[in-house]
Amino acid sequence: MSNELDYTKLVAQGRAKAFGVPWSEAELTFLVSLGKPLEEGGRGLARSVAADYLRAGVLTLEAYDKAVADGLVPETLEEVKARLGSPQLKPKAEVAEAPVEPSEPVELGAKKGRKAK
Amino acid sequence: MAYTTSDYNALTLKLNEEFNEGAQSAIEGWVGKDVFDVFDTDWKVWTYLDTYGTAGFGRVAEGQQLPIVTSQEGDTANFTQKRYGSRVAITKDLRLFERYNDMADIVRSEVDGAFHKIDQSMADVLTNGFSGSTYTDVYGDTVSNLASDGVVLFSASHTNNINANTYRNLIRNAGGTANPALDRDPIVKARSDAMVYRDPGNVVRPTTLDTLIVSAANEDLANRIVFSSGVQGTPNVDTNPVRGWIKKIIVWAKLDLRSDSTDTSAYWFLADSKGVKKTLKAPFAQKPMMGAATNVHDTLDWEYPVDAYYVLGIGKPRFVFGSTGAN
Numbered sequence: 506m507s508n509e510l511d512y513t514k515l516v517a518q519g520r521a522k523a524f525g526v527p528w529s530e531a532e533l534t535f536l537v538s539l540g541k542p543l544e545e546g547g548r549g550l551a552r553s554v555a556a557d558y559l560r561a562g563v564l565t566l567e568a569y570d571k572a573v574a575d576g577l578v579p580e581t582l583e584e585v586k587a588r589l590g591s592p593q594l595k596p597k598a599e600v601a602e603a604p605v606e607p608s609e610p611v612e613l614g615a616k617k618g619r620k621a622k
Numbered sequence: 623m624a625y626t627t628s629d630y631n632a633l634t635l636k637l638n639e640e641f642n643e644g645a646q647s648a649i650e651g652w653v654g655k656d657v658f659d660v661f662d663t664d665w666k667v668w669t670y671l672d673t674y675g676t677a678g679f680g681r682v683a684e685g686q687q688l689p690i691v692t693s694q695e696g697d698t699a700n701f702t703q704k705r706y707g708s709r710v711a712i713t714k715d716l717r718l719f720e721r722y723n724d725m726a727d728i729v730r731s732e733v734d735g736a737f738h739k740i741d742q743s744m745a746d747v748l749t750n751g752f753s754g755s756t757y758t759d760v761y762g763d764t765v766s767n768l769a770s771d772g773v774v775l776f777s778a779s780h781t782n783n784i785n786a787n788t789y790r791n792l793i794r795n796a797g798g799t800a801n802p803a804l805d806r807d808p809i810v811k812a813r814s815d816a817m818v819y820r821d822p823g824n825v826v827r828p829t830t831l832d833t834l835i836v837s838a839a840n841e842d843l844a845n846r847i848v849f850s851s852g853v854q855g856t857p858n859v860d861t862n863p864v865r866g867w868i869k870k871i872i873v874w875a876k877l878d879l880r881s882d883s884t885d886t887s888a889y890w891f892l893a894d895s896k897g898v899k900k901t902l903k904a905p906f907a908q909k910p911m912m913g914a915a916t917n918v919h920d921t922l923d924w925e926y927p928v929d930a931y932y933v934l935g936i937g938k939p940r941f942v943f944g945s946t947g948a949n
Contacts, residue, residue, distance in 0.1 A: 511698045
C-alpha cells in the first residue's frame with residue numbers, strides 16, 4: 506500500500522513530527538493532552554506550539570511544566586530548519602545571492618549568450 | 623496428440639477458460655471485496671481527499687446571499703498502483719504427454735493463489751493498523767499504515783486540518799481500556815463512541831457500526847454475542863439489543879494469522895456498512911488476468927503470464943473501529 510501523505514501540511518500544523526515522520530501513538534496522545542483546556546487537565550496549547558515542545562524533548566506534563574518554569578522557549582520548526590541548514594549548500598547559496606549585473610539588451614541578429622563588448 | 627506451437631491458440635483458449643472458472647470461484651471466497659471499496663481506475667496515482675465535511679448550511683434572512691460552501695481543503699493521500707504477477711509454465715512434458723488435467727490444475731491453483739494473496743494483503747491492512755507507521759505486506763514490500771491525517775489507522779486521536787478536535791476509532795470498553803477482547807460490553811461502547819462522532823464544525827454525524835468482522839477463531843463467540851436471545855454469557859433475562867444492531871458478521875480467516883506470522887486471531891473490528899468503503903480503498907488498474915503464451919526457447923516451456931495492478935489505501939478512518947483483543 507502506498508500512501509503518500511501531505512507531510513508539508515501535516516508538519517506545519519503540528520500533526521506530524523517531521524517530513525515523513527509521524528508522531529508515535531504516545532507522542533500523539535501527549536500532543537493532544539497538551540492541547541486540552543486547563544480545566545480538563547491540559548495546558549491549552551495550540552497544536553503547532555505543542556509540537557515544538559515535543560520536538561524539544563518534552564514528553565510529559567511534568568516535563569512541560571518544568572520547562573515553562575525554567576523559561577524554555579522551544580525553537581519553531583522554521584528556526585530548527587534554519588539552524589540545521591546544510592553547510593555544503595551554504596556557499597552555493599551565497600553565490601546565488603551575489604548581485605547579478607543586468608544583461609545588455611540583445612540586438613536582433615546578435616548571438617545569444619554572448620555579452621556585448 | 624501432443625500440443626505443438628500450432629496449438630497455441632487452442633490451448634490458450636482452454637487454459638483461459640480454466641483461469642476464468644478458477645477466478646470466479648476464487649472471487650466468491652474473496653472476503654476483502656466485501657470490506658474494501660474495490661473499483662477500477664485508469665489512474666496510476668489515485669488521489670484521495672478527505673474534506674472532513676463542509677459547513678455552510680445555515681439560517682438565511684430574506685434577500686440575504688446564500689453562504690458559499692467551500693470544500694474545506696482537507697487532508698490528501700496518493701495511492702500509487704503497483705504491479706503483481708507470475709508466469710505459469712506449461713512444460714514440454716505436460717504437452718507431450720497430454721497432461722491436460724495437470725495444466726488445468728496449475729492454472730487454477732495460480733489464479734486461486736493470486737486472489738488469496740490479494741485477500742491477505744487486505745486483511746493485513748486491518749491487522750497492522752494499530753501501531754508504527756509501516757509494515758511488511760504479504761509481498762515483502764514496506765507499506766504505510768497511516769491515514770491521511772498522519773495517524774495510524776486505529777487510534778484514539780485522529781486529527782483534522784481545521785481545528786484541534788480529535789476522534790477515535792480504537793475500540794475501548796466501558797471502563798475506558800483500549801483493545802478489549804471481543805465481548806458484548808466493548809461492542810456497546812464502540813457503538814456509542816461511533817454514534818457521537820462530531821465533525822470539525824461540531825456537527826454530530828453518527829457512524830452506525832452494524833458489521834462485526836472477526837477471525838475464524840472468534841466466529842463462535844461472535845455469533846453467540848450477537849444472536850443470543852438474552853445477554854450472552856449471563857443468566858440475565860434482559861433482551862439482547864446487539865442482535866438488532868449488528869446486521870452482519872463477517873468471518874475472515876485471513877485475520878487469524880498476519881503475513882509476518884503474528885497470531886492476530888484475537889483482533890476484531892466493527893464497521894459501518896454504509897461507510898466502510900469510504901475507509902478502505904482498493905483501486906485496481908487491472909484485476910488478475912492471464913496473457914498469451916510465450917515459447918521459451920531454452921526449455922521449450924510455454925509460459926503464460928498472470929498479472930494485476932492494484933493498491934490499497936486508507937480513507938476516512940471513522941467508519942471502521944478496531945481492537946487487538948489484548949485486554
